[in-house]
Amino acid sequence: MSTRNSFARTGVAAFALAATVTLAACSSGTSDPAASESSAPAASEGVDLAGSTVTMTVPVTESGDSPYVLISDAYMAEFPDRTIELQELPGDSYAQSVRTQLQAGNASDIIYVTPGGGNPQALQPFAASGFLAPLDGTGAEDTIPDSSRSLFEVDGVLYGQGLDLTVVSAVVNAGVMAEDGVEMPATYDEMLGLCGDIAADGKSLFVVAGTAVPNTGLTSMAVAASRVYAPEPDWNDKRAAGEVTFAESEGWLDTLNALIEMNDSGCFQEGVEGGDFGTITVGLGQGTSYAAFIPSGAAFQLATETGGTFTVDAMPGLTEDTTLIYASINNALALTADAENAEAAQAFLDWLAQSENLVTYANDSGNLPLGPITADDLPEAYQPVAQYIVDQNYAVLPNQAWTNGEVYNALGMGVQGLFTGQTTPEDVLAAMDAAWDK
Amino acid sequence: MTIKKPTAESAPPAAPHQPRPAESRAQRRFHAGDYGSWWWALPALAMVFCIHYLATAFGGYYSFTDWNGLGPATWVGIDNFVAIFNDPQMAGAVRNTLVIAIVFVVVANVIGLLFALALNRTLKSRYLLRVLLFAPVVLSSLAVSYVFRFIFAQEGALNALLEAVGLESWQRTWLADPTWAIVAIMTVLIWQNVGLTMVIYLAGLATVPQEQEEAAAVDGASMWQRFRHVVMPGIQPAVAIATTLTLVNGLRVFDQVMAMTGGGPFGATDTLATVVYRETFAFGRFGYGAALSLTLTFFVVVAAGFQLYITRRKH
Incomplete structure (x- = not known):
């Protein structure tokens, strides 16, 4: 070289x-993985989503392939008549841009957030101000372990969907x-x-x-x-x-x-x-x-x-x-309260909450998939800490x-x-x- | 070319009064220049009012709230200002801001004036040198700061140079040294702005009559006496402009600090502007940040006013 x-x-x-x-x-979300083997029933079942377009704002990935791009491509490959439009924003100004978009009423249907309330892109301040839609009863429930749920909630209502587990x-x-x-x-x-x-x-x-x-x-x-x-x-x-x-x-x-x-x-x-x-x-x-x-x-x-x-x-x-x-679960997605394509966005989130798609996403991000994991499932890079992860220690x-x-x-x-x-x-x-x- | 001013003797005799040709009402209204001159500017004035003054007024309002950038704001009175003056970190930021501003004003103006004097008349290559000295002014301050960040880095050019000349003991992590980090920032600030002060002083020197300097020299005045009693009075307006500009720029310094140190190490280079940015955009404390901005504005206005008062009195 x-x-x-x-x-x-x-x-x-x-x-x-x-x-x-x-x-x-x-980030300020957290905890151990707990995604179940199967996703919750999709909230948008029975709705014709052909021709739908979902907008999603995420932080830009400076090198390599963006996991958000890859997972969006996978979704569109499975549903060729649906479109995911990504808006990638620079990481250092991401929070300010999203705040401005939410205030102005032109935010994307789905936005990247972090759990908790301790930083500018954390979901709890957004939810408390009425900018996010509840995700109770959706596939998001399966991505959040009970021990971390409080960081994804405001007044007992769930507002975020976990993406992967970061060690x-x-x-x-x-x-x-x-x-x-x-x-x-x-x-x-x-x-x-x-x-x-x-x-x-x-x-x-x-x-x-x-x-x-x-x-x-x-x-x-x-x-x-x-x-x-x-x-x-x-x-x-x-x-x-x-x-x-x-x-x-x-x-x-x-x-x-x-x-x-x-x-x-x-x-x-x-x-x-x-x-x-x-x-x-x-x-x-x-x-x-x-x-x-x-x-x-x-x-x-x-x-x-x-x-x-x-x-x-x-x-x-x-x-x-x-x-x-x-x-911890450091990365999450949220559905905005004023989403123009709420049903199509919810369908995408439900699809993403399925265990096989969470695995795909984790493989792209380099982190670990949410849900039960065995030592054999772990990538080679994680073997030195395999026992901690498998035992959830x-x-x-x-x-x-x-x-x-x-x-x-x-x-x-x-x-x-x-x-x-x-x-x-x-x-x-x-x-x-x-x-x-x- | 000399333009001869008309005198009373040389002026042509005034034409005898003749009645103006008849004009329509519309023509008379059109000729009344004092009528249309102000309202034509209304759209621009409205935009200036909305963009500058109204926005600033809103910022002033938010400085009395606890707004976090989302949803409604709650009125908290002067709590933000009380918090500012009770925050021990703010004392450091204010001190750094003043140190940077004062050193910047003095050094940038002295060096700029010296360059202007050196490149004013006699040097044959003065035009090329003026361009070279002014070139940094047109560069992006962020780009310049990042270049200097690499120069001052642990493995950067400055430490390499020191090693090459056998001064290893002088090597240090310049931008993480509590003493030298602020010196590095001031060096970049001065390096980039000396060209600006030089140009202002060159403009001022162009108004000083060469004959006066020559007459003073013939009368036996020394170089210093000629500078002190002939040149300086002539460039007083330039001094007022250059010092005021550098003072304002020094008080609101931001790019260089954020790009080179981010306010570190441990707040050693924090300024009011960097604290405003961090509190507002990193921590989402928009109300507190607005109060800090108002405080910074107050600093700048008072300092600039004081500066203008001093230079006007001398003039």
Whole structure:
């Protein structure tokens, strides 16, 4: 592979990674998969949909094939007399564009949303303002597990339909690791020792985009898994009830101190505080770093773009028993209240909720299909975390249940401040508490 | 070419009063230029009112609400403004905004004036150099900022240059360094705008009579004395324009910060404009963002007014 092609590919992949990470990290839907084998009866059964056209607005996929395009094509191939018109918007301005369209009354029939209410494209504020149509009694019911349903509801009414399951943990360049004879350590202490050895060879175990809040946030949440959410799976509920705070949490304090310790031990690349998404793509793609904390779909994209072997692995916990990964429904669709082609749009959503179509979609997105899954069903990239997924031994991405996006922003910004020495773990946690109450 | 102004002596004698030929009522109405001149501008005035003033007024209204960009807005009085002045991060943003604006005004104007003086008359290649110095002004500030982002990156050209000349100890992650990140932003801002101030000062220098400078030189005035007492008074209007423009642009700096640092590291380069963007579009706090915008507008108006007052008084 020529250097030129390599740069081109990594550049393209960087955009894809940035878009994926941004959307995934900001998302606020959640939890384990629960799609059933069969879909609910279509709400639009008996209606003649020949010649119908459904409009759908989704974030653009910067590289590779868009899963939204592929699944729309599959639908139109099965129903040649129906049309899906896609409007792809840039990821960084997606939320603002959709908000404007909803306010102006010219939104598409179906829009991409994220569960919960903690970010600008989250479905709950849209639904609370009357811009979304209820999906109770439709195929959407089958895509949402009970444990996550509250993030798709407003006042007990369902407004979103899940698309796939995103695993958030470490994406590893397994090919380069194997070449270098390095194995992912099992515990945090083992990892610290390994970091020094790897750094001595001019590489790093992890690459982090220190300037990008979505990535520093994901990194810190990965470290928090065994310190906060393994011992107290209901920590977020307690925080919502006011029983605990970030500032008083030993687990969170330990998490931020661990990040400082990891940086001091050479676990991150040199100049981590100045890294961006391009740094991650180049670091992983060229093998100067072995792993990064990014959504699992990025492993699929990186493998496609660079031709390497990428896997999804767990961040080493304090002990092997407390090692934990996150897996959540981060991507969803919603039907707009003023949809011009509501029946045709509902027919498409019902078709998409069928288990075989969810599998098709997941194969296109690089994430996992919703519903029961066995180890044999898992793609090769997920084998290192297969047991966690099959046993459903994972937690939902914590920020999805936080009150607003500013809490996550305070965490992500704070981690960069820790790397530069501008702030302390105590101040970061206090800022997260202050943001929680806004 | 010299145009001779007519004097009382040279002016032709006034023609004796003659009655005007008879005109129809419609013709008289048409000739009354003071009649049609204002209402012809009505459509444009209406559009300016709606687009600029009405929209701004709505923004002002939303600054007193908790609007999240969806649905109805709830009146919250001055809560947003209270929150702004109680937010510890805002102090940093205000400080950064003022630092950037002041440094930008001083450095961009001093360098621009020096270039203008150097390229005003004698240098043979002055026209080519003027074009080269002005070229960055016409570039997209976002594009320029992204180019400089690569230059200042960890593996960027600046660190490579430092390594090449044996100054490895000077290498750093410029845009993630709490001290140097804001310096990098100001460097880009100044680099791109020096051409603009240079052109303004060149225009000002063109109004200074060469004879006055030569007379002062003949009288024994030093170069500094000629600059201080002949040139500077002559370019006072240019100084007022250039400093006001740079001050306003410095106070509302946005592109360079968003493209290079996004306000980081840890808010070290946050400005009022970047906070407005983040609160409004990233967090969906449109009411709070509108209040911040109003505050930023107030800053700019007061600073620009003060600037104009100073320069007018000197003039």
